[in-house]
Amino acid sequence: MKRKVGLTLLALLLSLSMFGCSSDGSSSSGKGKNSGLRMLMPYSRFDPNKDFMASYIQEKTGVQVNYEMLPAENFDEKLNLLVANKEPIDIMKLSSGQFYQLASSGALEPLDELIDEHGDYIKSAIKDSTWGSATIDGKIYAIPEAGSGASAGEALVVRQDWMDELGLEAPKNPEELYTVLKTIKEKKQIVPLTGAKDSIYGDIASAFGIVNDWEDQNGKLVHKAEHPRMKEFLSYMNRLYEEGLIDQEMPINTAAKAIEKFTSGKAAMYKLAWWNSTNTVNSLKQNFPDAKLSVIPYLQDADGKASVGINTGITWFIAIPKASKHKEEAMKLLNAKLAPDVFKGLAIGDEGVHHELKDGKYYPILPKFNEDLTNGSSYMTGTDEHKYPEYWQARVRKEPILQSYFEAFQKEAEGHLVIDPMSLAPPIDAVNKNKLKLMKLLDDNVLKFITGAEPVANYDQVLEQWYAEGGKDMVKQANDWYTNR
Amino acid sequence: MDTRLKQEQASIRKTPARKRSSSRDKGSLGERLFQIFNICFFIGMGLTTLIPFVNLIAKSFSSEAAVVSGSVNLFPIGFQIGTYRYVLQDILFIQSFRTSVIVTVLGTLLGLLFTTLTAYPLSKLRLRGRKWFLLYFIFTMLFSGGLIPTYLLMQELKLVNSIGVLFLPGMVNIFYLLLIKNYFEGLPESLEESAKIDGAGHLRILVSIVLPLSLPVLATIGLFFAVQYWNDYFAAMIYISNPEIKPLQLFLKEMLVASSNDFLKDRVDAALNTTPQSIQAASILLATLPILLVYPFLQKYFVKGVLIGSVKG
Structure with missing residues (x-):
């Protein structure tokens, strides 16, 4: 008996040592072969080495790439570990904060020469104005990956069945909104307007002229926090809150909680993001088969003008770290992925297999499109800015509810889009350093003013604090860039 | 997981005590009240850890539409097992x-x-x-x-x-x-x-x-x-x-x-x-x-x- 135990233990040890060797062997052989490039991408829920896109890219470009992902949380720490350790990663897909941090600490390779030598497709795909966002001290440190173009993301939606029942018209401005909410409150005894703690501004703020984080006022950049009408907006929201017209739990609601309240019939109005529309609409229909939803046209300000703020800033930066041992190959791959036909394949697959062209619009072929291309955007390393918005909309057309809300929002927003003037700014030191901290400071306080925990008259003190904690620097450096651009 | 562990350890410690008290017949009124209170308290504690788990089970068997609107409590609504099929094939x-x-x-x-x-x-x-x-x-x-x-x-x-x-x-x-x-x-x-x-x-x-x-x-x-x-x-x-x-x-x-x-x-x-x-x-x-x-x-x-x-x- 006991001998058996001993033997098992021995076997275990042996298998373990073999195990150690095998894992050791594979990693060193991977490094030794030099055949594949290593690309680091942000977290997404799939296995990047087994996805259709990985083999598609290899097939189209002839380059084998080993993909690695940062974790979903603590990604900055992990990235710092990899960089501090000089891991020979060849391509990194970085968020703007990560990009700025690595570029300013000297971990990234300047790309100007490589792009001149190997980047013909890259140069024609990316607009001149976009490069600024990846340029520091006159040198390009990354390929900026532009998104899917300017489009409106959120709009207020309302239970049209209740509006009809009460004989109400869609409100056009904040005053009418107030009346509508008040009527709903009195007649239906429910929460008139619900929302989540992280989407406070939206089109109510726009109706007070607070459209984006930054605004050009007579050639000068003004941040939302210093907006002259901020107090007016806060007083209005405070009035709604005090009279019970906004969800009293809004300061603690998550987005999921807000959707829950809206779809369970506890609230009449909600600011819907179109990418949540499928879930929201299906769930509402199940609970209330007779429910009808309608999109409220974007609210107008005192002059009868509606505006929808958007930021077209770059979300992803494709960089080559200094520690890479295959910089030229990496640049060649990035270039090859932007060749017009290859890029089209990356965006929407093959015609007749993954997508089809109907009345000049790309439609996905389901389920093949979903099977193969769901994770496609994770593999993007720069986009053809002239074509991508058009391609990308195929993703919206894969589901009728999604498509209808996306299109409804865009139709309402047509002619009203206002682009944040900071969208195309290069990395600005004071902005990168302070942006998140100041946003939190402002949002926390804005919630206090709205709920009445703090009287709106005290806003000036918050603004002082905002200036003192870096706001002053941020506004100054932003304006330095803006006036000299 | 830790709380569950502690509870188990607590129940181990309790085992001999329970045996002793049952062999001694019923105690005084105070002792019995204490027992009743004890039982209620620990059932309550047990439920606070059990209910979220039951809720999770109910959610996993419910239709997504019901889960999104927050209407699932202890029993599944819109019963389905597609979620498990999906996860086991993932x-x-x-x-x-x-x-x-x-x-x-x-x-x-x-x-x-x-x-x-x-x-x-x-x-x-x-x-x-x-x-x-x-x-x-x-x-x-x-x-x-x-x-x-x-x-x-x-x-x-x-x-x-x-x-x-x-x-x-x-x-x-x-x-x-x-x-x-x-x-x-x-x-x-x-x-x-x-x-x-x-x-x-x-x-x-x-x-x-x-x-x-x-x-x-x-x-x-x-x-x-x-x-x-x-x-x-x-x-x-x-x-x-x-x-x-x-x-x-x-x-x-x-x-x-x-x-x-x-x-x-x-x-x-x-x-x-x-x-x-x-x-x-x-x-x-x-x-x-x-x-x-x-x-x-x-x-x-x-x-x-x-x-x-x-x-x-």
């Missing part, structure tokens, strides 16, 4: 499950082996320099090199991005070592002496006398190890970027984080691909079940543990 889940099982089984076996082998000599008072050896081990419990140096060490050991990093560095757990050592010290010296008289060597004494007597502590520590390895995500988060060998807890954590609003901000494409809540619930449930199932089998050692007497008279 390559990421399967890979993570495999990793977690390998890490837990190997980690527990190796952990027990090496921790016991270290604890045994340290439990012998006659070991020369015992104090220094102990200090040497305890030092590592109190001080460590920090994250980056440890990472560099793992890198040099070629353990980064290999499954070994998840259980090899923690094979000897100092805290568990002290527990086992103390248990060994509590075994009567005379047992060992009698075995020696019968001609047993050190290994024979350990394997045939000490270990069989120590099953309770080994079962407990084994469970500690298993739970620790099953629940660990931090090591994997730091050292592993290859999704093929990410353990289950990291997979779960990332799935949940990736559906949170902070993560989805400005990532429209990610927002279009979030994991439905009912599938999240099914994944969590499937990931928790295996380790939950271990508890009943080890329960008997916990109960026996306190009662085992080795020397008679």
Whole structure:
């Protein structure tokens, strides 16, 4: 008996040592072969080495790439570990904060020469104005990956069945909104307007002229926090809150909680993001088969003008770290992925297999499109800015509810889009350093003013604090860039 | 998991007490009131841990539309099992499950082996320099090199991005070592002496006398190890970027984080691909079940543990 135990233990040890060797062997052989490039991408829920896109890219470009992902949380720490350790990663897909941090600490390779030598497709795909966002001290440190173009993301939606029942018209401005909410409150005894703690501004703020984080006022950049009408907006929201017209739990609601309240019939109005529309609409229909939803046209300000703020800033930066041992190959791959036909394949697959062209619009072929291309955007390393918005909309057309809300929002927003003037700014030191901290400071306080925990008259003190904690620097450096651009 | 463990320990401690009181018939009014209060209180405590779990089970069997509108409580609404079919076919889940099982089984076996082998000599008072050896081990419990140096060490050991990093560095757990050592010290010296008289060597004494007597502590520590390895995500988060060998807890954590609003901000494409809540619930449930199932089998050692007497008279 006991001998058996001993033997098992021995076997275990042996298998373990073999195990150690095998894992050791594979990693060193991977490094030794030099055949594949290593690309680091942000977290997404799939296995990047087994996805259709990985083999598609290899097939189209002839380059084998080993993909690695940062974790979903603590990604900055992990990235710092990899960089501090000089891991020979060849391509990194970085968020703007990560990009700025690595570029300013000297971990990234300047790309100007490589792009001149190997980047013909890259140069024609990316607009001149976009490069600024990846340029520091006159040198390009990354390929900026532009998104899917300017489009409106959120709009207020309302239970049209209740509006009809009460004989109400869609409100056009904040005053009418107030009346509508008040009527709903009195007649239906429910929460008139619900929302989540992280989407406070939206089109109510726009109706007070607070459209984006930054605004050009007579050639000068003004941040939302210093907006002259901020107090007016806060007083209005405070009035709604005090009279019970906004969800009293809004300061603690998550987005999921807000959707829950809206779809369970506890609230009449909600600011819907179109990418949540499928879930929201299906769930509402199940609970209330007779429910009808309608999109409220974007609210107008005192002059009868509606505006929808958007930021077209770059979300992803494709960089080559200094520690890479295959910089030229990496640049060649990035270039090859932007060749017009290859890029089209990356965006929407093959015609007749993954997508089809109907009345000049790309439609996905389901389920093949979903099977193969769901994770496609994770593999993007720069986009053809002239074509991508058009391609990308195929993703919206894969589901009728999604498509209808996306299109409804865009139709309402047509002619009203206002682009944040900071969208195309290069990395600005004071902005990168302070942006998140100041946003939190402002949002926390804005919630206090709205709920009445703090009287709106005290806003000036918050603004002082905002200036003192870096706001002053941020506004100054932003304006330095803006006036000299 | 920890609270459940504590409850179990509490129930073990309670067992003899309950026996005593039942044999003594009914006590005074005060005692009975106290009993009633006790029972109600612990049922309440039990429910607070049980209800969220039942809610999770209900969600995993409900239609997504019902889950989104928050109408699922203790019973599923719009019953379906598609979520489980999806999760069990999800390559990421399967890979993570495999990793977690390998890490837990190997980690527990190796952990027990090496921790016991270290604890045994340290439990012998006659070991020369015992104090220094102990200090040497305890030092590592109190001080460590920090994250980056440890990472560099793992890198040099070629353990980064290999499954070994998840259980090899923690094979000897100092805290568990002290527990086992103390248990060994509590075994009567005379047992060992009698075995020696019968001609047993050190290994024979350990394997045939000490270990069989120590099953309770080994079962407990084994469970500690298993739970620790099953629940660990931090090591994997730091050292592993290859999704093929990410353990289950990291997979779960990332799935949940990736559906949170902070993560989805400005990532429209990610927002279009979030994991439905009912599938999240099914994944969590499937990931928790295996380790939950271990508890009943080890329960008997916990109960026996306190009662085992080795020397008679």
